[in-house]
Amino acid sequence: MEPFPLILESVKDLSKVQVQSVFKLAHRFKVGDFSSIQHKNSSQRPLVATFFQEPSTRTKNSFAIAAKRLNFEHVDLSPENSSLKKGEDLEQTFLTLKYQGVNLLVSRSPQERMIQDIKMPKMAYINGGDGKNQHPTQALLDVFTMIEKGLDLSKTTVAIIGDVLHSRVAHSLMDLIPQFGGKILLCGPDEWLPKGDLAPFIEKSNSLEDVILRSDVLYPLRIQKERHLKKGQVDHQFSDRYKISLKKLNQLKRSPLVFHAGPFNIGVEIDKDILESPLFQAYEQIENSVHLRMSLIQMMLESLRQS
DSSP states (O other): OOOOOSEESSGGGSOHHHHHHHHHHHHHHHTTOOTTOOOSSOSSOOEEEEEESSOOSHHHHHHHHHHHHTTOEEEEEOGGGSGGGGTOOHHHHHHHHHHTTOOEEEEEESSTTGGGGSOOOSSEEEEEEETTTBOHHHHHHHHHHHHHTTOOGGGOEEEEESOOTTOHHHHHHHHHGGGGTOEEEEESOGGGSOOSOOOTTEEEESOHHHHHHHOSEEEEOOOOGGGOSSOOOOHHHHHHHHOBOHHHHHHTTOOOEEOOOSOOOBTTTBOHHHHTSTTBOHHHHHHHHHHHHHHHHHHHHHHHHHO
16 A cells, blocks of 8 residues: 555545555454554653644544543643734744644644644644535544444535635545545535536536435535625525424435534524434444544544555
8 A cells, every 4th residue: 555645634645545554454443352452551652732822622623532532642732822913924833833843733724724824744644624625534534423423425416505716624524535435415405506517527506405315414604704705695584494493304205314513503504403413423423434534534633654
């Protein structure tokens, strides 16, 4: 197998074989097999840093928990209290972290493709979300969860519903799911759907009923208000047409699994009754996020060690 990449900016940085190897190790961690963990008694434990310039609960915390379960050191760095506020640029900040001993950096930024504008020092790097561009580890844990639920993605249709245009999660899923032969239906108002031609296996629809009838998985998205340049749909206009509820599913006599990256805007893109339903998979996604990110951290740091 080709060397595992040291930089994970997009799911496109991983081959299908590499993705499958990440899933295999994540499953081992999930079932309690920690035999692959190294550095159990070492004083030279790898150091993982999180550096988030946007708010996060699930992603940042799961990386921190993953590092600690691997018996690695972890430090969380606050951009608000860093030398960025004194005029230092990101390249110098990252160099400083490298010389302080950071082996793997997980970074979130409002700037898209930020890493392409700087020269990265020799350390592993994971994109924890960059603007509306990509969120590779969220897509990886989502697909891992679908497979763990017994879905054959080559026979699975996933409907991504809502603010697709501004969602980095949607963009990563659109890159990853077709790798496994899965189909994607994008659903929402025209102004929130991508323009132009779509890749194979991806379609658009403005009808929620249409995609519910055709899908095995529903993936409602939070409205990304912080990324809207101008005012568009208001909450009640959107929810009237696109909110996922048990009532709607029962009317259509459908019972697809419902995924969500969080946070949930209850009453807007999703009803509370879904959250209390066995169809709702978000809490399993959260649980799997730790196993998946443990797998990625370990594989990337092993690649760094061998480089």
